[in-house]
Amino acid sequence: MELRHLNYFQAVAEELNYRKAAERLFISQPGLSRQIKQLEEEMGVQLFERDRKHVELTAAGAYFKREVDFILNHLEITQKQIQEIAQGKEGELRIGFLGSASNQVLPDLLQKLNSRFPKINTSLEELSNQIQVEMIQKDKLDLGFVRLASVPEDLEMRAVYRDTFSLVVPADHPISVDTFQSVGQYSDESFILFSSDYSNFYYEQILGICRDAGFSPRIKHKSVHALTIFRLVENGLGVAIVPTSLKEGYELNVRFMEIPAITQFTELSLIWKPENRNPVLGKVLSLI
Known part of the structure; x- marks a missing residue:
């Protein structure tokens, strides 16, 4: 053979x-x-x-x-890897991530990485939860940042950031931060949500927030991209519920309001395959 x-x-x-x-x-x-x-x-x-x-x-x-x-x-x-070594570099780390990871968690990791291991290069891809899982299983990614309740048995998962939920409304919406008390105040609004393809667990959490407030949301639009959701909100096509950390990094005409008195929270988790033989991976895990 x-x-x-x-x-x-x-x-x-x-x-x-x-x-x-x-x-x-x-x-x-x-x-x-x-x-x-x-x-x-x-x-x-x-x-x-x-x-x-x-x-x-x-x-x-x-x-x-x-x-x-x-x-x-x-x-x-x-x-x-051997080409990197021959060129005096240490190696490459392939990272998949959700958009929300790029606001805080991922930049912090890259700063630590550049400080401790300046010869390690990174390849970054913004991907959905499921595609990250599949690519890590196939050894096409080394690390992934996901929002999932669980992963297959051949992968490891570690929560790295706990986040609250916020309501996103047009900047000129009549309900202000001072008068916002419950998501139930928006029961008659159209909702724009992350698609269940983004994360079914996450999608169910959003529906649970609305159910706990006494209504079933009228879902008008879905997307897997935060910017698309925010643009639709900005143009008056509905309101959205997203992780609070997503308010960073966007200069849009929308208002973020953290939802008070709810039990739901969302966690950003790091996933990897223990059998991955990329020598760089072990060094980076120690930084998380």
């Missing part, structure tokens, strides 16, 4: 089409078929179920794909 066999297998497993996989690899389709057959003979198992119209992974093939994805990704990481 050679590395090319793994690359060929991965292409077919992703495309589930020999012609498309061969075009992607710039080799002939018969040549690709021979390489896959060699691999199956070497492994002693059938990796694909195939006929003239369909190609599907067998159970063994599906397991092998997960392992091949890990192997090829780890080789790519290793290549980057």
Whole structure:
């Protein structure tokens, strides 16, 4: 078995089409078929179920794909790491985050990182909760900042920031900070919420705040981006409930009002995969 066999297998497993996989690899389709057959003979198992119209992974093939994805990704990481070392750098940390983490938690971490480990570079991607989980499981991210109640068993999670909730209204809304007592005062308003795709747990918390105030919110718009939500509020299309920390970093014509006397709070958590072999990860975890 050679590395090319793994690359060929991965292409077919992703495309589930020999012609498309061969075009992607710039080799002939018969040549690709021979390489896959060699691999199956070497492994002693059938990796694909195939006929003239369909190609599907067998159970063994599906397991092998997960392992091949890990192997090829780890080789790519290793290549980057040795290039960093050869250039006198220490390595790279790949971080996923929600927008709210960029206001306080993430800048604090990066300042500590630059102070303690100036040779560590970071790659930052703003991503949804679920995509961060999936990328960390596949070793395509090292750390993630999420708002989730739990994560799969192969990941670790540590709460790093507890936040209150605030109501966001247009700046000229007649209910002011001084007269704001309960979310129930807004029961007749349209609401703009983070989509449940952002975090179903978080979405249910927002609905719970409204239920506790005696009403079910009339949800007019949903988005996974805070700026979009704030722009809609600014233009009078509704009100929103968001983590209080999101009020930092936006210069918009809206008013944030922390919601009093509620039991709900939201936590920003750090997640990572203990089996991650990036040598930089252990150093950074000590800073959290």
